[in-house]
Amino acid sequence: MLEIKNLQARVEGKAILKGIDLSINAGEVHAIMGPNGSGKSTLAQVLAGREGYDITDGSVAYNGEDLLDLGPEERVREGFFLAFQYPVEIPGVNTTYFLRAAVNALRDHRGEAELSAVDFLKLMREKIQLLELDESLLKRSVNEGFSGGEKKRAEILQMALLDPKFAVLDETDSGLDIDALKVVAGGVNHLKRVDNAQLVITHYQRLLDYIVPDYVHVLVDGRIVKSGPKELALELEERGYDWIIEEQVA
Amino acid sequence: MDVKDAASRLLAALPEGDAAGRTRFAELGFPSPRDEDWRFTPVKPITELNFSAASADADATLEGCVFAAIDGPQLVFVNGHYSEALSQVGELPAGVEVRPMSAGDCPTPPAPEDAFGALNAATVTDGPFISVADNVHFETPVRVYYLSTGSNGATANLRGYIRAEVNSRVTVLESWTGTQASYFNNASTELHAADNAQVEHVKFQDEHTGAFHVGGLHTTLGRDARVAHHSLALGGRIARNNLRAHLNGTGIEAVLNGLYLPRAGQLIDHHMVVNHEQPHCDSHEYFNGILDDDSRAVFHGRIHVHKGADKTDAKQTNKNLLLSDSATIDTKPQLEIYADDVKCTHGATIGQMNAEQIFYLRARGLDEESARRMIMHAFAGEIVERIQFETARQELDRIVWNRLEQMGGLVAA
Numbered sequence: 001m002l003e004i005k006n007l008q009a010r011v012e013g014k015a016i017l018k019g020i021d022l023s024i025n026a027g028e029v030h031a032i033m034g035p036n037g038s039g040k041s042t043l044a045q046v047l048a049g050r051e052g053y054d055i056t057d058g059s060v061a062y063n064g065e066d067l068l069d070l071g072p073e074e075r076v077r078e079g080f081f082l083a084f085q086y087p088v089e090i091p092g093v094n095t096t097y098f099l100r101a102a103v104n105a106l107r108d109h110r111g112e113a114e115l116s117a118v119d120f121l122k123l124m125r126e127k128i129q130l131l132e133l134d135e136s137l138l139k140r141s142v143n144e145g146f147s148g149g150e151k152k153r154a155e156i157l158q159m160a161l162l163d164p165k166f167a168v169l170d171e172t173d174s175g176l177d178i179d180a181l182k183v184v185a186g187g188v189n190h191l192k193r194v195d196n197a198q199l200v201i202t203h204y205q206r207l208l209d210y211i212v213p214d215y216v217h218v219l220v221d222g223r224i225v226k227s228g229p230k231e232l233a234l235e236l237e238e239r240g241y242d243w244i245i246e247e248q249v250a
Numbered sequence: 251m252d253v254k255d256a257a258s259r260l261l262a263a264l265p266e267g268d269a270a271g272r273t274r275f276a277e278l279g280f281p282s283p284r285d286e287d288w289r290f291t292p293v294k295p296i297t298e299l300n301f302s303a304a305s306a307d308a309d310a311t312l313e314g315c316v317f318a319a320i321d322g323p324q325l326v327f328v329n330g331h332y333s334e335a336l337s338q339v340g341e342l343p344a345g346v347e348v349r350p351m352s353a354g355d356c357p358t359p360p361a362p363e364d365a366f367g368a369l370n371a372a373t374v375t376d377g378p379f380i381s382v383a384d385n386v387h388f389e390t391p392v393r394v395y396y397l398s399t400g401s402n403g404a405t406a407n408l409r410g411y412i413r414a415e416v417n418s419r420v421t422v423l424e425s426w427t428g429t430q431a432s433y434f435n436n437a438s439t440e441l442h443a444a445d446n447a448q449v450e451h452v453k454f455q456d457e458h459t460g461a462f463h464v465g466g467l468h469t470t471l472g473r474d475a476r477v478a479h480h481s482l483a484l485g486g487r488i489a490r491n492n493l494r495a496h497l498n499g500t501g502i503e504a505v506l507n508g509l510y511l512p513r514a515g516q517l518i519d520h521h522m523v524v525n526h527e528q529p530h531c532d533s534h535e536y537f538n539g540i541l542d543d544d545s546r547a548v549f550h551g552r553i554h555v556h557k558g559a560d561k562t563d564a565k566q567t568n569k570n571l572l573l574s575d576s577a578t579i580d581t582k583p584q585l586e587i588y589a590d591d592v593k594c595t596h597g598a599t600i601g602q603m604n605a606e607q608i609f610y611l612r613a614r615g616l617d618e619e620s621a622r623r624m625i626m627h628a629f630a631g632e633i634v635e636r637i638q639f640e641t642a643r644q645e646l647d648r649i650v651w652n653r654l655e656q657m658g659g660l661v662a663a
């Protein structure tokens with residue numbers, strides 16, 4: 001589904017990603033862990049198509065297509081989704097209106113009829129229950145005044161509405177208390193199917209108690225330095241990252 | 251030309267009017283930026299006008315004006331003078347009076363609170379008089395058109411009067427437009443809603459962008475009255491709105507709702523004071539602005555909860571979207587509370603159409619142009635959608651939409 005080869009990226013002249021190789025198949029959940037500044041979020045942003053990153057080498061094939069050639073919105077229309085680490089507040093843009101426009105942009109791309117306001121509301125009610133979100137949030141501006149936990153849950157609500165084939169969750173767990181974490185993880189797990197895949201980026205092993213990955217990758221200084229089964233995450237939790245870094249040096 | 255000189259030049263140009271009021275204006279003179287209420291709105295460009303009294307113009311037309319598709323009585327004032335030719339009142343139900351002020355008795359105006367008020371009281375030419383008697387629900391909106399065809403300092407002082415008696419209901423739609431630069435309209439409108447009356451008042455201000463507009467709205471509300479005022483401020487080189495509301499009974503619901511869209515060279519100012527004088531009243535003040543180019547906007551909102559006005563529920567927001575680095579907003583939301591048991595909130599936001607927001611929307615599948623559009627239109631739509639009278643709302647929504655399409659955020663994309 002997703003094939004990253006030797007991906008290298010710079011921000012303001014500074015190399016952040018220094019050759020990432022990663023292959024993800026349908027039905028799989030991969031986790032990327034790593035210390036601060038290792039390039040985790042940069043990878044997420046590059047995959048989503050944010051401007052300001054200089055791709056200096058490598059490729060990302062997504063279902064056989066060159067992902068890096070597509071604009072951010074085109075990626076989404078092809079089934080890509082990024083749950084943001086820091087969702088942006090957009091004062092004045094009503095949440096329901098925004099979500100409906102996003103869903104309809106996707107439907108339009110697929111040649112499906114737009115959802116009416118009534119049908120959309122029905123769909124949304126069903127999804128917000130999954131995230132245990134208060135319906136009143138939907139009447140507010142996008143993310144405006146939401147608590148940290150509400151923002152993260154709203155991200156997963158969007159994921160549920162857009163039903164992506166490939167989702168990247170960028171530190172969706174950070175800042176969440178354990179109850180909110182369970183809700184978010186429950187939502188993500190609910191969306192998992194054999195024909196889609198998820199890449200979970202996290203700083204803490206804790207999330208992986210609830211979203212169980214098939215593979216864990218350790219990102220250090222812009223490279224994946226170790227990959228392994230889910231047990232690797234537990235080892236990282238116990239031993240930290242230093243031993244891997246030392247292993248690399250040696 | 252100093253400011254003192256401007257006041258006397260203006261008085262010399264205007265009809266005699268009321269001597270005491272003239273003296274008062276001469277004493278006060280034009281406000282200076284040292285005056286706290288005018289700190290961010292320098293009226294110097296007004297004082298530099300070569301004043302003359304705006305005169306009637308038989309060639310003026312309503313072509314291109316809003317609300318043309320709406321039936322009902324319409325009063326038209328051209329350069330401050332009633333235009334019989336353009337006005338249409340027709341048959342009115344019993345208890346409804348719609349006429350120019352000049353055609354009958356005028357209630358005594360309230361004591362002016364500032365120089366522009368004093369000037370208005372002293373030298374007013376004409377304006378609408380709209381009155382709806384007890385228990386009359388007048389479902390047809392009354393339209394009032396203010397046309398300006400003067401230029402080069404042509405000054406008109408207008409006074410409007412709207413009274414909705416007990417249990418009555420009325421909708422008033424105002425339109426302000428002009429064809430030439432550098433005229434000056436100084437207007438004052440009183441809106442009295444008696445007990446249990448319902449009033450919707452829309453002010454669509456699209457004056458020439460070289461013109462000057464100072465408009466006061468003085469609202470008094472009786473018990474259980476429901477009043478919504480919508481200010482759509484698009485025009486004027488300097489456009490100042492003085493909104494004053496006195497919630498003078500229990501159970502009142504007042505909504506002051508405003509949108510301003512200044513572009514190059516414009517300054518639009520809303521200066522609002524809401525007085526909660528009795529318990530159990532709700533007031534909501536919503537003002538959104540989208541500023542382009544080097545434009546400026548000012549929002550001053552004070553909610554004054556007087557002693558004894560318990561259970562007041564007041565909510566005030568002022569949100570601003572800056573499309574350009576050189577646009578400026580001065581916002582000053584204030585609460586003054588002298589009652590114990592109240593619920594009051596206020597807040598102001600200022601934001602730019604930033605890359606983060608646009609990327610976020612694109613990362614949800616919207617193309618860049620749609621993303622910019624969404625941010626702008628929704629911001630404006632939030633205000634427009636509060637207009638209850640549907641035909642007017644739809645038309646104003648379209649006008650605002652078209653205006654936004656001409657603003658920088660979209661063209662630059």
